[in-house]
Amino acid sequence: MKDISVKQFLQDVKSGNIDLNDFFSGVIEKCEVIQEKYDAFITLLEKLQAPRSKGKLYGLPLSVKDNICTKNIQTTAGSKILEGYIPPFDATAIDRTRNEGAVIIGKTVMDEFGFGTFSVNSTYGIPKNPLDLDRTCGGSSGGASCLTSAADFPHVALAESTGGSISCPAAFTGTVGLTPTYGLVSRWGLIDYANSLDKIGCIGKNVYDIALLLSAIAGNDSHDSTSLSVPKQDYTKYLTKDVKGMKIGIPKEYFEGVNENISKIIWAAIKKLEDEGATYKEVSLPHTQYALPSYYIIAVSEASTNLAKYAGMRYGLHMALQGNFDEYFSTVRSNGFGEEAKRRIILGTFARMAGYRDAYYLKALKVRTKVIEDFKKTFKKFDVLAAPTMPVVAPRFDEIEKLSPIEVYMMDILTVAPNLAGIPMISVPAGEVNGLPIGLHLMGDHLEEKKILQVSHAFTKT
Amino acid sequence: MDYWKIDKELVKRVADNSRLKLTDEEIAKFTKQLSDILSTFKKLDEVNTKDVKPSFHPQEMKNVLRDDKAEEWEWEPLANTKHKENKYFKGPKIV
Numbered sequence A: 001m002k003d004i005s006v007k008q009f010l011q012d013v014k015s016g017n018i019d020l021n022d023f024f025s026g027v028i029e030k031c032e033v034i035q036e037k038y039d040a041f042i043t044l045l046e047k048l049q050a051p052r053s054k055g056k057l058y059g060l061p062l063s064v065k066d067n068i069c070t071k072n073i074q075t076t077a078g079s080k081i082l083e084g085y086i087p088p089f090d091a092t093a094i095d096r097t098r099n100e101g102a103v104i105i106g107k108t109v110m111d112e113f114g115f116g117t118f119s120v121n122s123t124y125g126i127p128k129n130p131l132d133l134d135r136t137c138g139g140s141s142g143g144a145s146c147l148t149s150a151a152d153f154p155h156v157a158l159a160e161s162t163g164g165s166i167s168c169p170a171a172f173t174g175t176v177g178l179t180p181t182y183g184l185v186s187r188w189g190l191i192d193y194a195n196s197l198d199k200i201g202c203i204g205k206n207v208y209d210i211a212l213l214l215s216a217i218a219g220n221d222s223h224d225s226t227s228l229s230v231p232k233q234d235y236t237k238y239l240t241k242d243v244k245g246m247k248i249g250i251p252k253e254y255f256e257g258v259n260e261n262i263s264k265i266i267w268a269a270i271k272k273l274e275d276e277g278a279t280y281k282e283v284s285l286p287h288t289q290y291a292l293p294s295y296y297i298i299a300v301s302e303a304s305t306n307l308a309k310y311a312g313m314r315y316g317l318h319m320a321l322q323g324n325f326d327e328y329f330s331t332v333r334s335n336g337f338g339e340e341a342k343r344r345i346i347l348g349t350f351a352r353m354a355g356y357r358d359a360y361y362l363k364a365l366k367v368r369t370k371v372i373e374d375f376k377k378t379f380k381k382f383d384v385l386a387a388p389t390m391p392v393v394a395p396r397f398d399e400i401e402k403l404s405p406i407e408v409y410m411m412d413i414l415t416v417a418p419n420l421a422g423i424p425m426i427s428v429p430a431g432e433v434n435g436l437p438i439g440l441h442l443m444g445d446h447l448e449e450k451k452i453l454q455v456s457h458a459f460t461k462t
Numbered sequence B: 001m002d003y004w005k006i007d008k009e010l011v012k013r014v015a016d017n018s019r020l021k022l023t024d025e026e027i028a029k030f031t032k033q034l035s036d037i038l039s040t041f042k043k044l045d046e047v048n049t050k051d052v053k054p055s056f057h058p059q060e061m062k063n064v065l066r067d068d069k070a071e072e073w074e075w076e077p078l079a080n081t082k083h084k085e086n087k088y089f090k091g092p093k094i095v
Helices: A006-014 A020-038 A092-099 A142-150 A167-173 A207-217 A235-240 A260-275 A288-309 A325-336 A339-351 A358-378 A397-401 A405-410 A416-421 A449-461 B008-017 B024-046
Strands: A041-044 A061-065 A103-108 A132-136 A156-161 A176-179 A199-204 A247-251 A279-283 A384-388 A425-433 A436-444
Touching: A006 A207, A020 A041, A020 A103, A020 A142, A041 A142, A061 A142, A092 A156, A092 A207, A103 A142, A132 A397, A142 A156, A142 A167, A142 A199, A156 A176, A156 A207, A167 A176, A167 A425, A167 A436, A176 A207, A176 A449, A199 A207, A207 A235, A207 A425, A207 A449, A235 A449, A247 A260, A260 A279, A260 A384, A260 A425, A260 A436, A260 A449, A288 A339, A288 A358, A288 A405, A288 A416, A288 B024, A339 A358, A339 B008, A339 B024, A358 A416, A358 B024, A384 A449, A405 B024, A425 A449, A436 A449, B008 B024
Parallel strands: A061 A103, A061 A156, A247 A279, A247 A384
Antiparallel strands: A041 A103, A156 A199, A176 A199, A176 A425, A384 A436, A425 A436
């Protein structure tokens, strides 16, 4: 079985040059090897379902982050409290990819409910970076980026971002990650972390692959009241254009505290885009420094209400029915949630408590307005913004162990603002520092996926 | 009142409200960690948000209503529970 591009594979399947049964046996074997080496999966399927149609993704292996519900396939969101949960339905994003003929191969590892930056907060194994086994794949979609980086067969990954959970793992593994505009992809069937921030998106080996997957999953869904009324479209058609005349803004705050070698690579990337015909100018987004506290307060507030439903009654972890309901629920929740989940539940409950709500939650939502206004003003003058995705290269696990919770949160400093504003973003590989990949982060205005796809494609094709 | 301070009693109270049982060590650890987090988040006070509207979503959202028609939905509600009796969920004691 040769490693060919997704594009080539889909053409070959269509023209009958590939026997799908043989191909899938090969894929399962390869995934078993990857699982053994890197721990990318929570659930690796032993038997694959036949493609539902001969659509645009006919026969294409698809991995799914484990917080997206898959009918008859265990879905845990990385948490012990959902162990054994078998959804009776497919999420809309799953239904749409299966309608196009994609084939689910397994569910990928993630930080519990998306609570993390390195995928170390999972009950089901920690994915190791295929480029250096002592290092993280990033998080929280670490299994998705791990598999995408390791796979020597055509594959795309469905992932999800709340505050950077697609961009970060893509940057750390040298893959391409797309976080769409909030509301472009239906959240029906996504296990909520923070409803006003969660976005289902894609991780792939190149820009074409993510544009293709986005074309399948985007578009209005009546099951999700926050889903935008946007017609379906083929996003791959934007990949033929060059960047001549494109105006790129360079937010200066996004280079503060960034490793110098990383800044150099990002500036080289900007010059390269200039050589291709784009123009650039430095800009200021003055509320950037406030995005992190605003993001975390909103995210944990929403998370703490979302996690209230896990009580060991209807699905997931069950324990012996002892004591009254308060005692039973407390026992199940104390056993089922990991440490970071408990920390965020407490912080979120605190931020919404009478007497504190205005100072924390409401204040954070007002600061969010200021962060959004910064972006909206900037996009009146620029087509895209370019910055480093992460301030550091993928850290080693022994370095991660030494970090305090607030030090871990600070790692999200460059990704939280665009996530808070719900604007689309793509991380593409821009170079290496000591053999470790660096991500260039391209951000666009709401629903301007086409522009960031166009620039990412132009940047990566040469 | 300093909103950005948290102590062990408050952590314990919030944990009880959240139906989480914490050990004394966990309470001590969380109090320290949450204090570190809040002292960093205090920065929000620097932003003048007078007359600024809160953003509950990234873009303004409108209420979406559908016709009041039942949809077919085939599934077995009790399929994922271990605590059931006859056709009912079986829960812990209420009183």
